[in-house]
Amino acid sequence: MPLAIEARKLDIGYRGEHHDVKVLSGLDLEVEAGRLLCILGPSGCGKSTFLRVIADLLDPLDGKINVLGETPHAIRSRRDVGFVFQDAALLPWRTVRENVCLPLIVGQNSLTREVADKTDELLAMMGLAAFVDRYPHQLSGGQRQRVAIARALLGEPRVLLMDEPFGALDEITRDRLNDELLNLWRRTGTTILFVTHSIAEAVYLGEHVIVLAANPGRLVANTDLRPIKASGNRCSREDPAIIAKMAELRQALERAS
Ligand SMILES: Nc1ncnc2c1ncn2[C@@H]1O[C@H](COP(=O)(O)OP(=O)(O)O)[C@@H](O)[C@H]1O
Ligand SMILES: [Mg+2]
Incomplete structure (x- = not known):
């Protein structure tokens, strides 16, 4: 199985004029293509910074990071990596359809039939067929x-980075979107790295869950949940094995904070 993400002795952080601020150090991580990995860790431990490095929005300080076997920079131009943030960051003066297809038509004058069709198809898949001509404030x-x-998803990314995408939503909506995301992942086979504050969400969604600690930032746990899940990464939130795993991760997270 080829690796979607491979980090070796990776140090990440921010370069300063006088000294660098190291956020995470010595990170060793392998994520096989097609996996769904959830990332837990206290606020400020470097979860977002790690995703930024994968997306080539930030250079690593030291060590190696490969995405689909190449450097983040090499992979970026091919739109193989998609990013979803906590705040949807939609343009308020653009319709839903325009917000979705804008990244693909920037630099071009017009929307091709192909992009328009694919946009509408994706919006229908996300249950938004009736909303394509609305504006963000109407949603x-x-x-x-x-x-x-x-x-x-429009660029058909092979790796999808999601940074607390459902963190601001109520629990019912979040649970529903979790199931939609799982269906989407099963259909597309996209590798997903999903950052969340919610232990329950991490255990429900993830095939693997990693826990990062702060001060100093490092990887402290890497759990494979597949043995306690049914095929297709299916599980019940009420399954005692799932609940036990949540308790175990809560302890790891408490130690990490
Ligand atoms: N642009 C920046 N320059 C310097 N330090 C930053 C910058 N952005 C974030 N940091 C610091 O890096 C650390 C990790 O931040 P972040 O990755 O956003 O944490 P998390 O997503 O886990 O909450 C924090 O201490 C934060 O203050
Ligand atoms: Mg963050």
Whole structure:
């Protein structure tokens, strides 16, 4: 199985004029293509910074990071990596359809038939067929996040980075979007790295869950959940094995904070 993400002795952080601020150090991580990995860790431990490095929005300080066997920079131009943020970050003066297809038509004058069709198809898949001509302020928070996901999927990314995408949503909406995301992942086979504050969400969604610690930032746990899940990464939130795993991860997270 080829690796989607490979980090070796990776140091990440921010370069300063006088000294660098190291956020995470010595990170060793392998994520096989097609996996769904959830990332837990206290606020400020470097979860977002790690995703930024994968997306080539930030250079690593030291060590190696490969995405689909290449450097983040090499992979970026091919739109193989999609990013969904906590805040959907939609353009308020653009319709839902325009928000989704804008990244693909920037630099071109017009929308091709092909892109328009694919945009509408993705929006239909996300349950937004009736909303394509609406503006972001006319949508609920959950609908806006669906638009952001559709936008990230338009380039058919092989790796999808999701940074607390459902963190601002109510629990019912979040649970529903979790199931939609799982269906989407099963259909597309996209590798997903999903950052969340919610232990329950991490255990429900992830095939693997890693826990990062702060001060100093490092990887402290890497759990494979596949042995306690059914095929297709299916599980029940009430399954005692799932609940036990949540308790175990809560302890790891408490130690990490
Ligand atoms: N642009 C930046 N310059 C310097 N330090 C930053 C910058 N962005 C974030 N940081 C610091 O890096 C650390 C990790 O941030 P972040 O990756 O956003 O954490 P998390 O997503 O886990 O909450 C924090 O201490 C934060 O203050
Ligand atoms: Mg963050």
